[in-house]
Amino acid sequence: MKILVTGGVGFIGSHTVVELQKEGFEVVIIDDLSNSSVKVLDGIAAITGKTPIFEKLDLREKSKVQDFFIKHQDIAGVIHFAASKAVGESVEKPLLYYENNLGTLVYLLQELSKKDRASFIFSSSCTVYGQADKMPITEGAPVKEAESPYGNTKQMGEEIIRDTCRVTPSLNAIALRYFNPMGAHPSGEIGELPIGVPQNLVPFITQTGIGLREELSVFGDDYPTVDGTCIRDYIHVVDLAKAHVAALQRLLNDKNKENYEVFNLGTGKGSSVLEVIQSFERVSGKKLNYKIVDKREGDITSAYADTLKANEVLGWKAESTLDEAMKSAWEWEQKIRK
Numbered sequence: 001m002k003i004l005v006t007g008g009v010g011f012i013g014s015h016t017v018v019e020l021q022k023e024g025f026e027v028v029i030i031d032d033l034s035n036s037s038v039k040v041l042d043g044i045a046a047i048t049g050k051t052p053i054f055e056k057l058d059l060r061e062k063s064k065v066q067d068f069f070i071k072h073q074d075i076a077g078v079i080h081f082a083a084s085k086a087v088g089e090s091v092e093k094p095l096l097y098y099e100n101n102l103g104t105l106v107y108l109l110q111e112l113s114k115k116d117r118a119s120f121i122f123s124s125s126c127t128v129y130g131q132a133d134k135m136p137i138t139e140g141a142p143v144k145e146a147e148s149p150y151g152n153t154k155q156m157g158e159e160i161i162r163d164t165c166r167v168t169p170s171l172n173a174i175a176l177r178y179f180n181p182m183g184a185h186p187s188g189e190i191g192e193l194p195i196g197v198p199q200n201l202v203p204f205i206t207q208t209g210i211g212l213r214e215e216l217s218v219f220g221d222d223y224p225t226v227d228g229t230c231i232r233d234y235i236h237v238v239d240l241a242k243a244h245v246a247a248l249q250r251l252l253n254d255k256n257k258e259n260y261e262v263f264n265l266g267t268g269k270g271s272s273v274l275e276v277i278q279s280f281e282r283v284s285g286k287k288l289n290y291k292i293v294d295k296r297e298g299d300i301t302s303a304y305a306d307t308l309k310a311n312e313v314l315g316w317k318a319e320s321t322l323d324e325a326m327k328s329a330w331e332w333e334q335k336i337r338k
Contacts, residue, residue: 007081179266184332191332266305
């Protein structure tokens with residue numbers, strides 16, 4: 001069965017391609033390589049023994065999207081990762097984000113809506129919850145007003161999919177709301193490859209640990225948390241990838257009672273910034289150079305998932321500990337700097 005993975009040489013996309021191929025799916029990747037490297041295909045092949053079909057394509061070009069689906073008429077499902085994701089950049093360039101994250105989604109759904117049957121998985125985010133009123137966060141928590149154009153594209157993306165499913169019975173869709181992906185494949189063949197300054201905490205930690213960055217800034221230490229630093233739910237990227245396979249199998253096997261569903265993907269456990277730093281120090285045996293600086297505007301105090309729905313309905317559960325995920329991230333960082 002042929003599955004399209006957009007953004008499939010990116011961080012989460014590449015790990016998901018590996019898990020799909022392990023389960024026997026034929027994978028086609030679309031990626032414009034704007035924030036990734038085609039060399040990732042070699043890593044996927046090294047792990048699975050098979051190189052996925054790859055097409056370099058900008059999903060903003062509607063005619064090329066249409067041509068792709070004419071060429072690959074046997075696509076049974078789409079896992080859609082391709083999107084711009086830097087919060088700060090989205091504030092500076094909102095139109096870029098709305099075009100790249102929403103226009104491309106519309107073009108994909110237009111093509112899938114023509115099929116007799118299609119499955120669609122959307123890469124969403126816990127940012128849709130904002131600062132939730134209660135912890136842990138369930139899927140029933142209210143969606144708060146977005147703090148950035150990036151966050152708004154995730155909210156609007158979910159709404160676009162839901163509205164499309166409402167009038168398209170042949171389309172089955174799941175939105176997966178990620179918490180904080182981290183780590184790398186245990187083989188050391190693929191991992192996170194941030195271009196420029198990392199947007200996420202863990203690669204900034206590992207880059208500081210290896211000497212690429214002089215110092216890590218910890219934004220605030222007076223939040224109402226155990227140690228004053230922000231709390232997030234950090235999930236190993238391989239666990240996250242496996243959840244996509246579970247969600248896809250649910251769609252393909254017609255196990256979803258409704259043709260649009262949402263699931264949180266996290267560990268169910270929150271870790272503070274200082275606890276994440278301590279995890280790095282444990283697995284690396286190194287002291288990390290960091291300092292406390294002023295809070296960042298828009299940072300929420302705490303966000304961690306209630307994973308009961310994903311555990312029970314998808315039959316999936318995150319397995320790796322914070323230290324295991326951090327160890328894989330550190331090993332990956334050392335490998336790519338050799």
